[in-house]
Amino acid sequence: AKNDAMADDIERDGVDAFISDWLAQPMFASLEGDPHDLEHRKQHSAQHLAAQLRQLGVGVHEPMWGRLAELRMPVQIVVGKLDHKYCAIADAMIRRMGPNVTRRDIVGGHALPIEEPELLAETIDMFAARVDH
Numbered sequence: 397a398k399n400d401a402m403a404d405d406i407e408r409d410g411v412d413a414f415i416s417d418w419l420a421q422p423m424f425a426s427l428e429g430d431p432h433d434l435e436h437r438k439q440h441s442a443q444h445l446a447a448q449l450r451q452l453g454v455g456v457h458e459p460m461w462g463r464l465a466e467l468r469m470p471v472q473i474v475v476g477k478l479d480h481k482y483c484a485i486a487d488a489m490i491r492r493m494g495p496n497v498t499r500r501d502i503v504g505g506h507a508l509p510i511e512e513p514e515l516l517a518e519t520i521d522m523f524a525a526r527v528d529h
Contacts, residue, residue, distance in 0.1 A: 399453035403446035411442050426478045426505030464492040470527040471497045474519055476504035476511065498523075 406414040415437050419427065450456070471493065473486045483501070490497055500519050504511040 397455075399449040399455060402453075403449040406442045406446045406449070411438055411440060411445060414442075414445060423479060423481060423506040426476070426511060427507055428511075461489075461492060464489055465494060467493060468496060470523075472519075472523040473497065473499045474508065474516065475499070475501055476506055476508050477501045478503075478505040482506060 402414070405417075418424070473489060475483050475486045477483070486499055490499060500523075502508055502512055502515050502519060504515075508516045
């Protein structure tokens with residue numbers, strides 16, 4: 397319902413207004429204002445962003461919390477240290493999973509692929525190398 401309302405807002409108010417509101421959320425406070433990145437984000441169409449929210453947003457898909465304990469493969473949860481909401485979610489996930497899960501906290505917030513792309517890539521590479529053996 398919240399995603400549908402935001403999608404309606406995008407279609408009514410446009411991409412610029414949505415991006416300003418979206419990036420004003422506390423979870424994005426650690427993002428630096430890169431003008432190039434902002435201009436890139438504004439190139440998306442209102443229809444595209446609205447469709448993403450309606451199809452991929454939180455609450456659209458069936459929650460899988462009850463199945464986390466079924467995972468047998470190695471799992472690494474990566475969170476930004478400044479992303480307190482998702483750090484708490486990671487803790488809740490880890491409590492439901494077995495000994496096959498590890499957690500890596502990276503300096504940064506919610507948008508690690510933008511904030512710390514090299515460190516995130518290194519973390520993924522190290523995990524993949526460890527579990528590949």
